[in-house]
Amino acid sequence: MSGHKNSRKQLGMADLKRTAKRQIPCDRCPLRGQKIFRPFTKKELAFVKSFKTGELSAEAGTMLFLEGTNSAHLYTVLSGWAFRYKSLPDGRRQILNYALPGDFIGLQGSVLTEMEHSIEALTDMVLCVFQREGLWRLFETHAGLSFDVTWLAARSEQILDQQLLSVGRRSAAERCAHLLLHLAQRVSEVGLSTSSSKFRVPITQQHIADTLGLSLVHTNRTLAKLTRDRIIRWKEHEFEILDRDELAELAGYDGTSETIRPLL
Amino acid sequence: MSGHKNSRKQLGMADLKRTAKRQIPCDRCPLRGQKIFRPFTKKELAFVKSFKTGELSAEAGTMLFLEGTNSAHLYTVLSGWAFRYKSLPDGRRQILNYALPGDFIGLQGSVLTEMEHSIEALTDMVLCVFQREGLWRLFETHAGLSFDVTWLAARSEQILDQQLLSVGRRSAAERCAHLLLHLAQRVSEVGLSTSSSKFRVPITQQHIADTLGLSLVHTNRTLAKLTRDRIIRWKEHEFEILDRDELAELAGYDGTSETIRPLL
DNA sequence: CGCGACCTTGAGTAGGCTCAATGCCGGTGG
């Protein structure tokens, strides 16, 4: 059983109003400078700017989306982390993916009728808010951006594929190795890494367990073993890769190469 | 270890030539009549017709896509089954999803640079062939169809989400229950079911095991138990649901309701 | 008739689970 507590805050109208005013103009978005993101044309930038209806600050623990509801919004993460998950009736929880700065979230819910998963903020976050109706205008007027949206959907599907392979077929140690390498890559892609082998990840061992389909206790022991073997170090939401080769070997890492991607 | 054998056939140029001529005009596609598929406008139908470059017959066992390569094609399944999977270097295999008639496959590979998974025909199949370059024209000229493509991507992501929840957090019996209900729904959606509780699924227990992240032996025992408990019957690629309530109860089934969807 | 693909069953093992207790903060209220 997944043993996470629950004292979550839900998103109310107040939160939206509080931050409804746009703070950062898209053309000067700090994220957009990163080399991982494809440069947008002036026209595209102008559209995104008009598509964006505001910003939202969310505290850690806030539910951005809730399973079984439908949201009128789409978000791009400007700062902070979130995670997407599904639960079983009895509370067992499976984390599906993480959202980092630059990630576009809520597509499933806006395209399909109803949210089939929840998303919760791991840290305080700032999000770029889009109206789901606007998406239709995007498809009608901007083929390039539509393609980008599809591309992003395909990318997140690939990440899920890897996740599923891990959970289905890798041993506990292999799963940990794979997850750590995956997170390391994503963190450094968006320029959040302290150094090339040290990373701040705002998750607990409980999150790792729920991501990998393991129990908390076993996750702890597995990480402890990796630590004893001097492959990683894990302390206080920060981990360090001591022996990347060994870790990659363990994971059978199919190290997805960094691809330039769009930023909505 | 996944113990499937390998004597697969690869797709060569010959196969394409052999069937390059179009056999079924899209506007008279037998699938399109099903109520599960959204009706297309004349204009959309005309485009799809021009997008389609031919048909392909593939024998059971044919590799439609191969991990690490890139394919110039996209397919819509006209008849037959396929499955999408990933493998670890040592041969462990995880089946990610199945493709049934009406499913659009190859999107990941055509949007991203390189295929990160393989797809293999489970039965003899007939596929509708599209050129990947054509996809760009689709986005430029048909917003509605572009949206459809994105919608389909989101849908397959949802199926993956469910899969991941299963493999990560459900017990063996629960996983089997969930998979069977899922397959039952998909089979009946496209009108392939013999009756409302009997279904032909052309997969072996090895496939089930590789889908659910279980060993073959344990899968067999689990199915045997479900059979003993008179919940299902499984024989010769055909299974029957004897006690749907019990099965749904076991699975904690979040029975995705049948949604009208596009057919490319 | 032999072989290959698939299903079945037994026996023993092990990886991962649960229950339970402990330690270590950092925050909060008395």
Place this chain on the structure above:
DNA sequence: CCACCGGCATTGAGCCTACTCAAGGTCGCG
């Protein structure tokens, strides 16, 4: 200032789910 509590990490003990190895059985096919 201290006691207490909640969230998180850690460790021990015992158990059980699911795995591996191994042997047959059935069926269809060349």
